[in-house]
Amino acid sequence: MSDEAHNMGGTAAAPPMNRMVVAVLAMGGFFVALYLFAHNLGLTGPIVCGVGDCATVQASQYAKIGPIPVSLIGLLGYVVLLLLSFVGLQPNHRGSKLIGGLLLFGSLGGSLFSAYLTYLEAFVIEAWCQYCVISAILITLIFLASIPEAMRLREGSS
């Protein structure tokens, strides 16, 4: 209800540009993760890699957490971020603090998880998968694009 209240009187009519950026980046990340997940399912055959060593990374024990492929976690994460930013762009939800908070902390969590995976690639597996690196860059950019949500949260609370 308070979310709706912020939009009253046409004051929040302009769509937040940062959420557009998040949605587009999350759409890109979704397909990167989908490609890696399809590979996990054995649907894509060899990973098409221009540079790096995706096959080694994907064949390592770190490509899964228990029975769950890391790519599936990424896939779901990007879907959530895409939906949140998309809904957050609709006129009724442009001032939503809840969506802002979820975007901010969700992308922060994703960035930290991605940083851990990048650390594994660099120092433990010692092989680079370009798709994982692209995903790490995308989620970091999504987090950066979500920082304005922090401002909105502060403005809203004061």
Next chain:
Amino acid sequence: MSRSEERRKARESTGGSDMTKFYITLGVVAVLGVGAVAYSVGGAALGAAAMEPVEIEGLEDMNLLAEMAQGVTKGDPDAPITIVEFGDYACPGCGGFAMSVKPQVELMLVETGQAKFVFYDFPLTGIHPTSFLAARSARCAEDQDKFWEYHDAVFRNQASWRLEQSPMAHFLNFAADVGLDVDDFEACVKSDRHAELVSANMRLGYELGVSGTPAVMVQGNNKPPFLVPNNSFAGIQAAIEQIMGPAEAGGAN
């Protein structure tokens, strides 16, 4: 009043055009993404990977066939007895043979120098669409001198991949597990390398009357190959006895 309304309208129209640009951008990214993933999952999935036997001219010439069909040998090449298996990596019976009988053969006959074990590819492509690929992948492992490690891994994990449409990811995992250079292996499996070799092995099997897998034969003493009826270790011992005489087969006790 009217000025504030104008301002609101201006803002809404700007917001509207921003949203239109946003939807177009999002749509373009989605179309590109769908295209890229569909391309990789679809026809290009296995790249140029040969999945089917190839026609080889002149293979009815037994000399050419003998030259082209090559098994992979384990044990002393000069051992007096040769135990031959024509096998299909996707066939559960071959999996059972690889896991229960082959270790006994290795321990009691191959390591003692009495026999060598030779594996020929005989993928039953009519019922196992991926077994030709599996056979080629094992030959790709042989290129890196790890045929038997990979062969055993593929059979040991047969249940995990044999029913999959594209078991490539599993093969790459097995390759990594047995310490292959995964990139070289992947490039090999993705190509048509060894397609002729596997096809020639299949032809040799047909010529020898192989009709199902595993087909296990024992050969020695300049006698024709003896087909082991039930693929058991006892059957192999009995065949050796028949070919070489009781004294030879007794060594496996």
